[in-house]
Amino acid sequence: DAITFWAQNVNDDQAIKNISNALANKCPTAQRLLGTPNPQKIYGAVFSEDSCWYRCKVLQQTDNFHVSYIDYGNTEFVSRSALVELPGDLQAPCLAKKYKFWGFNVSTDQDSAHLQQGKAFLQNLIYGKKVRIQKKSVCFNGTILVQAFQGNLDIGEEVLKQTSVSVWSCALISLKLMFSHLSRMLHSVCVLLRLCSIQFKGEMLQWQKASPTPDSLFSVKKRIRSLRAQLRWKQVEEASLEEAEDIDLTEILKKKEEIAETRNILFQEIGQERKEYVRYMFQHLSVILILSFICSVILILSFICSSGGLVVKSLDRDMFDAEPMKELSGRRPLVCTEFQGQRVILKGYTVNEEAEARVLERTTQFHRTRTQLESQTDTGILPLLALFFGKSDPLAYVMVPYFPNGSLWAVQAAKPLTATESVKVMRGVARGLQALHSAGVTHASLNPNNVFVLHRHQGMVGDYDFIKTPVQRAMDSGMVAGSISLVAPELRQTQGTPPTPACDMYSYGCLLFWVKYLHVALSVDQPRSLYNTRWMALY
Structure with a gap:
């Protein structure tokens, strides 16, 4: 592409000449490739454009062989007859490295x-010319991130x-x-x-x-x-x-x-x-x-712009003075840091190209649902502050506000909500769910660790795992409140059933029951009439 190039160190000029001479002398009489090539081994191949011999590795075998010329970085398809075995003295490391701006x-x-x-x-700018580079970082695939100058x-x-x-x-x-x-x-x-x-x-x-x-x-x-x-x-x-x-x-x-x-x-x-x-x-x-x-x-x-300003291309993980949150990093790496005067959490998602697209789509949908409600004083949805992709690691980072001990689970463990506080908090959660459902989003991950309480009177639906599908989220082991399962019966009876907004409301009802009767040792299998208390008062 327009920001990636291969280059050799100028100090290797003599080594390149020596290898070229050795290839020219040995390859014409060397043994032809037999059987299946070893992808870790170096072979000799005739380059189609100048009919000269160069060192290569075999990337893929189909009808022909897709090879990469390791001392120059270019690739092409060659026939079996164009490949030969090389002796040990020509199995030295490659002389070209892959660079990216x-x-x-x-x-x-x-x-x-x-x-x-x-x-x-x-x-046209750099081919065959000497450039000066400043190494910045190295990607997992070995590509070197640099600034390059003439x-x-x-x-x-x-x-x-x-x-x-x-x-x-x-x-x-x-x-x-x-x-x-x-x-x-x-x-x-x-x-x-x-x-x-x-x-x-x-x-x-x-x-x-x-x-x-x-x-x-x-x-x-x-x-x-x-x-x-x-x-x-x-x-x-x-x-x-x-x-x-x-x-x-x-x-x-x-x-x-x-x-x-x-x-x-x-x-x-x-x-x-x-x-x-x-x-x-x-x-x-x-x-x-x-x-x-x-x-x-x-x-x-x-x-x-389509992400509603959520994507921030210039952010990167190494900019932040971050503290690991080991107690909350069981599923994915979480760090606490500060951004523009606000304490925030960075959630790291390991992504490839496909997963990156999913994360972008799902975060944008969640973010847009909330921003459409910003005229209201209580949106009922946790704000997403930013989304950015690591430049030197395969991670996507979602930035959310940090509320110390602000989860519903932590609040109930420290000092349970009163009846009046419970109604206010759960009304906010209901409002957030209603907004998501109106936007065609099924949360499928409503649990005490994913509902946040501000000042003991405002409730918010937290974000969910943007890598997982709704089916995967709904059947997660974290979908419990104490001993109460928050998974709707239809999802437990038939695995793979896509969750619906009704499944979210089942989880909501179980949460409401758990908040109201926190110290009552009842299971969700008992009559639902027991936890219908104050249900209508929330609307």
Whole structure:
């Protein structure tokens, strides 16, 4: 793609020449590949473009062999006759490494026009040339995240700018063609145009005169990258001070204050970036709706805006001064930290591409349901503050507010709610469920640890596991309140039955019973009339 490249260390030039000479001498007479290739073993292969021998590994075998040339990074399909065995002296480690620009992401549409332009621009910029790199991190698959420079030119920034310019040029050209076509159809659709032509033509003419420029957004992103670099460097300095033989507590405290100040400024800039994305999206919304299929940069803006501002691309786990919450991390890693002056929890979800899409869809649906109720003083739904994806680890992080000992379970364990407090709290929970059900969402995970109580009079439905399906959530071992099962009978009787809003209301009724009769040792199998008390009072 446009942000990934392979490169060799300039100090390996002589080693590359030696390997090339050895391959040229040994491969023509070497033993041809027999049987099934070993994916860990290095072979020799004839590259189709220059008919020279290169070292490779076999990635996949079908009718032909998909090979990766380990000293250069390119791949192709070759026949069995093009592969030979190599002796031990040529089984040395590969000389090319895979690099990716740090802090950038691209569309997964490998065939999009702007992505191909970005790849071509990157190749013209660095192919066969010496570049200077600064290593930032290493991904689990071995890809090295770097900043790359030619002199003082930041190559990643240059590729991003070039890609964006070409995208908007493409959009403008397409828009002009579409406008021309609409003009020719004007006579046949005059009735329709009477309704919308004034606004529509005004927007078209405005976009004909000048394409939108993302300068303010680029400016914010540049400040964010600079602040991230400053933060990392100050953290390194702090670690050095703490590991020194003569510990200077004054200097350590001073450095901690500098880190906290830098982190706060960074989070402010990230908040501004979120506003810029949303502002930019809505400023050009009508044209974006028309052109969204043309350019993936518009899709990126749509992606961020469609999540209701929930996705924050510039956040990363290493920015936070986080404390592990071991007592709550049995199912997934949870850490407590501070963001923009508020104590929050980061919930980590291990994701691949498919799971990442599911997490995005489900968090967005949950978030949008709540934001549509923000005009109300009590929405009954826990707010999601942000969603971001790790840049150097396969994790998605969901940020929620931290309420110490705020779960219904913790409140009941410390000081049970009174009858009046119970009605107020459970009314809020009912309101949250009603909103979710109206949006077509079945919670399927309502339990005492997933209901939150504020000030002993406000109840909220918490978020659920965004990786699991509703069926998986409903049958989770945590769906209990004391000795009472919160799983609806129809789900227990037939495994795999999709839960419905009625199943949520069954869990709600059991919770209400548990709250009201906390100290009564009754099971859910007893007559339901016992826990109908105050049911109607909640509505």
